[in-house]
Amino acid sequence: MPSALPPRVVTTDQFPAYRDDETPSATPSGDLWDLSNNEISLPPLPQVLSILRSESGRAHLYPDPRAQCLVDALSEHFPVDRGSILVGPGSAGVLQQLLLTLCGPGDEVIYAKPCFDAYPLLVATSAARGVPVPLTATGEHDLHAMRARVGTDTRVIILCSPHNPTGTSLTPSDLRDFLVGLPPGVITILDQAYAEFDEGADPRDLGLFHAHGDVVVLRTFSKAHGLAGLRVGYAVAPPALVARARKTAIPFSVTRGAERAAIASLREQDTLRQRMAYVRGQRASLFRHLSDAGLAPLPSRGNFLWIPLGAGSERFAEESARVGVKVRAYPGQGVRVTVGSEEAHRLLISAARDFSRAAT
Incomplete structure (x- = not known):
């Protein structure tokens, strides 16, 4: 049966819906720290x-x-x-x-x-x-x-x-x-x-x-x-x-x-400045620990870090998901990691060490 849709003017066929191609990550316990969306880890005011x-x-x-x-x-x-x-x-x-x-x-x-x-x-x-x-x-x-x-x-x-x-x-x-x-x-x-x-x-x-x-x-x-x-x-x-x-x-x-x-x-500009100082401090700490773990994140001005892992990007995302942390992989390019809580960072750093050891 011929399609009832009119000829397309907007050529979206080559693109998936936003994040539609993602599969949810899972861990044996079902718990997951999501560091893939660049959300701030602090609660609303x-x-x-x-x-x-x-x-x-x-x-x-x-x-x-x-x-x-x-x-x-x-x-x-x-x-x-x-x-x-x-x-x-x-x-x-x-x-x-x-x-x-x-x-x-x-x-x-x-x-x-x-x-x-x-x-x-x-x-x-x-x-x-x-x-x-x-x-x-x-x-x-x-x-x-x-x-x-x-x-x-x-x-x-x-x-x-x-x-x-x-x-x-x-x-x-x-x-x-x-x-x-x-x-x-x-x-x-x-x-x-x-x-x-x-x-x-x-x-x-x-x-x-x-x-x-x-x-x-x-x-x-x-x-x-x-x-x-x-x-x-x-x-x-x-x-x-x-x-x-x-x-x-x-x-x-x-x-x-x-x-x-x-x-x-x-x-609440004064409160906002305090919250930004906290996030920057967490960002600096995560940058330092990921670097010490053998990765090479780029210095960042956002609430996230970019790790240029090339062909290893998806493998690192899988290793992170295994320990309970979801990150955003750009296949063949790198991984983006949101600055999050100290517990999420601890798990992510553990995954980074395992990934670096496996690569050597």
């Missing part, structure tokens, strides 16, 4: 838990479709004009809105490879063509190669800093040099989902956005703020782009509880 309890009784009501209170809070936090704030269900949801607005058939989106798993699929759903550019041997954006790939069909360049999965960070001077001379109308989306973990950067600094009319800054409450399960992200973008992108939003995509929790977290 007490204010957030209180908000969620109070909102549970109003789950039958729709939220504000504009999430205007959150827009106002972000506008005051940075500060920028309210018309420059676009909110949505996580930074991935906001990125989808932007790509749907900016791209169409025949357009190109340039990004580094390896990258956040959702980039290729989000680009494809906008009917654009992804142009992945390999990272350098040290896990950094190859800005020279990315610039060389810019052509007449280029509409968007995505730069992720700190980079997922390697944890490397672009310097302000490198970014400025890259942006100067790009063709007019080519939008650079600076994905800063992990900005708060970068001790060398000020998360409130929007200098590049103010200096360049074709720059979008993409952020999330999922990582440093610990609201991954609530799905709140935002972008700071030119007002004309924000006005257009809002039309692509799924109605009511930011729930009332998520909006209120994000506002509460945004106001």
Whole structure:
């Protein structure tokens, strides 16, 4: 029987659904420490838990479709004009809105490879063509190669800093040099989902956005703020782009509880700094112990470490799962490990020692 589906405009057939090809890891006891998702190991703030309890009784009501209170809070936090704030269900949801607005058939989106798993699929759903550019041997954006790939069909360049999965960070001077001379109308989306973990950067600094009319800054409450399960992200973008992108939003995509929790977290900047200091300390300890165990993780500015294991990546992930720790393997390239609890680290380091001994 012939298919009832119309001819496809969006070419997603070559991609699996997000993380759809993963198989769950299991241990004999059934216990598993998940260090594969870059979630923060600290619990939500007490204010957030209180908000969620109070909102549970109003789950039958729709939220504000504009999430205007959150827009106002972000506008005051940075500060920028309210018309420059676009909110949505996580930074991935906001990125989808932007790509749907900016791209169409025949357009190109340039990004580094390896990258956040959702980039290729989000680009494809906008009917654009992804142009992945390999990272350098040290896990950094190859800005020279990315610039060389810019052509007449280029509409968007995505730069992720700190980079997922390697944890490397672009310097302000490198970014400025890259942006100067790009063709007019080519939008650079600076994905800063992990900005708060970068001790060398000020998360409130929007200098590049103010200096360049074709720059979008993409952020999330999922990582440093610990609201991954609530799905709140935002972008700071030119007002004309924000006005257009809002039309692509799924109605009511930011729930009332998520909006209120994000506002509460945004106001706790002193607590956020303390939590970031803790995560950085755990990151430094894990880096040191993995190095001592015979591996060679890259220095990281995110809440994760990248171990360039090449052909041994999947084997290390299997060894980690055997002792009860799930990590994220990029076959043939490396392994990404989230900074987690001390107990999870202890098990992971044991697996690293066993892996190194087996390799010698």
